[in-house]
Amino acid sequence: xxxxxxxxxxxxxxxxxxxxxxxxxxxxxxxxxxxxxxxxxxxxxxxxxxxxxxxxxxxxxxxxxxxxxxxxxxxxxxxxxxxxxxxxxxxxxxxxxxxxxxxxxxxxxxxxxxxxxxxxxxxxxxxxxxxxxxxxxxxxxxxxxxxxxxxxxxxxxxxxxxxxxxxxxxxxxxxxxxxxxxxxxxxxxxxxxxxxxxxxxxxxxxxxxxxxxxxxxxxxxxxxxxxxxxxxxxxxxxxxxxxxxxxxxxxxxxxxxxxxxxxxxxxxxxxxxxxxxxxxxxxxxxxxxxxxxxxxxxxxxxxxxxxxxxxxxxxxxxxxxxxxxxxxxxxxxxxxxxxxxxxxxxxxxxxxxxxxxxxxxxxxxxxxxxxxxxxxxxxxxxxxxxxxxxxxxxxxxxxxxxxxxxxxxxxxxxxxxxxxxxxxxxxxxxxxxxxxxxxxxxxxxxxxxxxxxxxxxxxxxxxxxxxxxxxxxxxxxxxxxxxxxxxxxxxxxxxxxxxxxxxxxxxxxxxxxxxxxxxxxxxxxxxxxxxxxxxxxxxxxxxxxxxxxxxxxxxxxxxxxxxxxxxxxxxxxxxxxxxxxxxxxxxxxxxxxxxxxxxxxxxxxxxxxxxxxxxxxxxxxxxxxxxxxxxxxxxxxxxxxxxxxxxxxxxxxxxxxxxxxxxxxxxxxxxxxxxxxxxx
RNA sequence: CGCGGGGUGGAGCAGCCCGGUAGCUCGCGAGGCUCAUAACCUCGAGGUCGCAGGUUCGAAUCCUGUCCCCGCCA
Numbered sequence: 001x002x003x004x005x006x007x008x009x010x011x012x013x014x015x016x017x018x019x020x021x022x023x024x025x026x027x028x029x030x031x032x033x034x035x036x037x038x039x040x041x042x043x044x045x046x047x048x049x050x051x052x053x054x055x056x057x058x059x060x061x062x063x064x065x066x067x068x069x070x071x072x073x074x075x076x077x078x079x080x081x082x083x084x085x086x087x088x089x090x091x092x093x094x095x096x097x098x099x100x101x102x103x104x105x106x107x108x109x110x111x112x113x114x115x116x117x118x119x120x121x122x123x124x125x126x127x128x129x130x131x132x133x134x135x136x137x138x139x140x141x142x143x144x145x146x147x148x149x150x151x152x153x154x155x156x157x158x159x160x161x162x163x164x165x166x167x168x169x170x171x172x173x174x175x176x177x178x179x180x181x182x183x184x185x186x187x188x189x190x191x192x193x194x195x196x197x198x199x200x201x202x203x204x205x206x207x208x209x210x211x212x213x214x215x216x217x218x219x220x221x222x223x224x225x226x227x228x229x230x231x232x233x234x235x236x237x238x239x240x241x242x243x244x245x246x247x248x249x250x251x252x253x254x255x256x257x258x259x260x261x262x263x264x265x266x267x268x269x270x271x272x273x274x275x276x277x278x279x280x281x282x283x284x285x286x287x288x289x290x291x292x293x294x295x296x297x298x299x300x301x302x303x304x305x306x307x308x309x310x311x312x313x314x315x316x317x318x319x320x321x322x323x324x325x326x327x328x329x330x331x332x333x334x335x336x337x338x339x340x341x342x343x344x345x346x347x348x349x350x351x352x353x354x355x356x357x358x359x360x361x362x363x364x365x366x367x368x369x370x371x372x373x374x375x376x377x378x379x380x381x382x383x384x385x386x387x388x389x390x391x392x393x394x395x396x397x398x399x400x401x402x403x404x405x406x407x408x409x410x411x412x413x414x415x416x417x418x419x420x421x422x423x424x425x426x427x428x429x430x431x432x433x434x435x436x437x438x439x440x441x442x443x444x445x446x447x448x449x450x451x452x453x454x455x456x457x458x459x460x461x462x463x464x465x466x467x468x469x470x471x472x473x474x475x476x477x478x479x480x481x482x483x484x485x486x487x488x489x490x491x492x493x494x495x496x497x498x499x500x501x502x503x504x505x506x507x508x509x510x511x512x513x514x515x516x517x518x519x520x521x522x523x524x525x526x527x528x529x530x531x532x533x534x535x536x537x538x539x540x541x542x543x544x545x546x547x548x549x550x551x552x553x554x555x556x557x558x559x560x561x562x563x564x565x566x567x568x569x570x571x572x573x574x575x576x577x578x579x580x581x582x583x584x585x586x587x588x589x590x591x592x593x594x595x596x597x598x599x600x601x602x603x604x605x606x607x608x609x610x611x612x613x614x615x616x617x618x619x620x621x622x623x624x625x626x627x628x629x630x631x632x633x634x635x636x637x638x639x640x641x642x643x644x645x646x647x648x649x650x651x652x653x654x655x656x657x658x659x660x661x662x663x664x665x666x667x668x669x670x671x672x673x674x675x676x677x678x679x680x
Numbered sequence: 681c682g683c684g685g686g687g688u689g690g691a692g693c694a695g696c697c698c699g700g701u702a703g704c705u706c707g708c709g710a711g712g713c714u715c716a717u718a719a720c721c722u723c724g725a726g727g728u729c730g731c732a733g734g735u736u737c738g739a740a741u742c743c744u745g746u747c748c749c750c751g752c753c754a
Contacts, residue, residue: 136753153753210684214754217683293754319685319751356705357692363685364751371692374706382719390716435694435704445720454715526717 002281004042005310006032007258009288010049010094013073014058017080017338019350020321020328023365026354027318027428028287029086033485034425037505043276045261047092047099048074051237052250053134057174059236066236070095080338084347085488090268092261094253099260100238103253107240109307110189117188117226124152124164125182128175131234132184133164137174140167187243188226191302195224201301206314210362215297227299255300258286259309276310283313290317290362316428319364324626331665332626333540340539344531348487348524349376352434355486360428369536373527379434380487383441384479385523387448388497391472392520394453398466399516404474405467410447414440414478415509421482422505430486437482444475473498474511481508490523497521536629584640585656585679587669588615593627596648603627604648605655607637610676615639615652624664636667636679 008028011021028044035042050070059066074093081088092098110116124133135152142148142155143166152164164170165181172179191198199220202212228249230240235247259277266273276282288296296315304311320327323334341350353372356379357365404411417436424433448468456465477494481502484491495501497518591614592606601620608614617637638654656667669679 151753211754214684214752218752218754290752290754317754359693361685362751362754366692368692371706375692377717378706378719381717386716386719388716390720393715431693438705446722448715449713449721452713452715454713520716522717524717526719 001283002041003276003279004035004040004283004285005262005276006035006042006044006285007261007287008044008046009286009292010047010254010257011077012052012054013048013050013070013077013093014054015073017077018328019323019336019338019341019367022084022338022350023318023321023354023358024287024289025081025086026084026351027316027358027430029084030351030355030430030485031285031287031316031425031428033087033488034422037481037484037503038422039504043089043262043265044087045090045092045258045265046088047094047096047257047261048077049250049254049257050093050095051235051248051253053131053137053231053235056234056236057129057131057137067095076339080342083342084338085351087488090261090265092257092264094250094257094260096257096260096264098263099253099257102256102259102263103238103248104241106256106303106307107242107248110303111242113193113306115190115193115306117190118185119188119226120183121186121228122163122165122181122183124167124170124172124179126172126174126177126179128177129172131174132182132232133172133174133179135164138164138167138170138172138179140170143168184232185246186228186232187230187240187246189229189299189302190226191299192224192226194302194305195220197305198224198298198302201305201311202297206312207297208317208360208362211293211297211315211317214293219294219298224298251295251299255295255303278309282310284310285314285316286312287316287318290319293317316360317362318358319362322364322366324368325366330539330541333536333538333629335541336535336539340535343538344535345527346524348380348490349527351486352376352380352483355430356434358428358430359432360430369532373529373532377526379438379441381524381526383438383445384476384483387441387444387472387476387479388494388520388523390448391453391469391476392497392517394465394469395473395517396519400473400513401466401470402514404511404513405471407447407471407475410443410471411474411478411511413443414475418482418505418508425485433482434486437479440475440482441479444472444479447475448472470511470513473517477502477512478508481505493523497523582640583638585636586639587634587673587675587677587679588637588639589634589675590630590632593625593630595622595627599648602648603630605630607635607653608675609639610674613676616649617653617655618646618648618651619655619657621655621657621664621666625666634669634673634675636669 006028008024011017032042032044048070050066055066055069059069062069070093074091078091081091107116124138125131126133133152138152139149140152142150143162145155146168147155150167152167152170154161170179171177202215202220207215229252230243230246231237231249233245233247237247237250238253240246240248259273262276263273265271266276277284286296296312301311322328323332323336326332326334328335341347349372353367353376354365356375417440421433421436424430424436451468453465453468453472456462456468477498480491480494484502491502495503497520498512499515499518500512586609588607588609590605591608594604596602596604596618599618599622601622602618603622603625605617605619606614607617615637636656638656641652641654643650643652658665658667669677
């Protein structure tokens, strides 16, 4: 194939990059680097996704122009990506002249094929904020099961799907106002006419089988519904030229951003866009998360087909990231932003860890922080880097041997593995590639152990020592080539250390001889548990996503809170100061915490009130807090509560906490307070 | 009977497509080495491969049934 064009999904310009996003960018970047390492013509394009109501509202809240907001966000995104060594060939924006031009062109093609129709749509309108409300910006009571505080499209509690206009007692998340129902004209693209094409394309090998099964079961088994692609003003986006007052829905112009970004690259490199998007000699590969499957596997191919662009050769779909087995949560410190990671840890760790877990399927990927530490340390530092670390010093003066010695077939074996490793990379089964590489590293370490170059002293053994170390370093370099897509920075350092840049996969097939070797310097520090802890601590936010669309501090906005909690648990009868004084609340420090195995909700806590005063408290917070993370921190307890015998032991107090039933939040005294201090 | 994914030694996984008495990493136990970032090497304990049937000379691998877990702003 003459050309390979690769994309990752466009990150939305409404928030920072976090470790979940990075699964995709790291996966894509590894794949692209692998292609380039083979000398293939491959470019990697991406862009910020900048349109939509959310951006508009946020800009208003911050009192800035949308253009300024998205420009700032793009800078932040680019900094995060470059920190993780994600090497885009072009990073654009959907709010670009190029993108507008391609939107218009594709729109014309849809019009030309008579796929566009108009319909009246009833939608909730927030007159206080002056905007129509997308489903996720309105909350109200489920019309089916009456659960309060549900989104506009479906109910968390009963799973019902409905229209936002059916919500009982709806409230806008923007202003808190009760929205009204307004009618507006929307434009629709009818893709049912492309049904047969989509049946064929979705089963053509472009998609993982679980994805094509899913599409068949959920969408393609019945007539495809028309796709609502316009939004009435006010909206931040591109106005539709032949429908003034209406704008393309953000999901219409977002994927077109792939083409627009390619165009920017072409203009810079004097290339023709047609060679990359209208050519049988080009493969287009999209990498996306499972949440945006249907935009990329139904609407997008339909648009491309209609407008005569290349169809994706493959849409690689990955799962979500969980951290320590659970959804990322700000309250647990597992909603980790890229920037927070980079403050503490080497991006290479995460690149390797993700690579070792990515098998090219749609399964969710778990970042287990304990495993992260042991895996990176033992694989990269203990096995791989160690090869150089234990041999380099012996060849500093001499450089590598002039002739590659007999190594019992080790180099040849690992060279032979190269085909299987490449195949695994190609198939996005990086986990398999890493396993193969580490097996080869094991063989190399064993060789060094058996040949003990440190015992080969004196002039009569110098030649043998040189040979052994030449072998060791060549096996190391060979693996460095294999790992280069995952660890590009380290590959570069290794190239410098061994005085020969690693630029092509074929370098794994030929040993290096006769060249000088620099003084060995540590290529990677071991992962430090303290750094991980610091990252988690810095990411923890006591207040989870209850606040609406994060108001800017500068604007001085106070978030509008709902009254669900108050309704659920009304205020109790008045009490006197004396009543209050009966309760002795104290600052305490948790000095031990463990789960009660037999209990569903209990943690056994040992708390200190200062000095030798200790208490054992059973708190119903299992599942809400990781015991290990509690230890050492200050909280507030009821210190004079009568002890109570429980099945599991004596509980001598109670921890103060808000919420309940799986959603418990311990109270934290402000900085400076000390164990034993009474709360007045 | 919604769809999909999964159940393999303490943890995380590979093997399953193309059946031949179970493998890797971490952890654990013992020993070795001392070149190396408490790294490396050897040996060991630990699994009737969710359960029950079936096919077969033989099944983790194929078939049937069943239980359990996870995801479905997929």
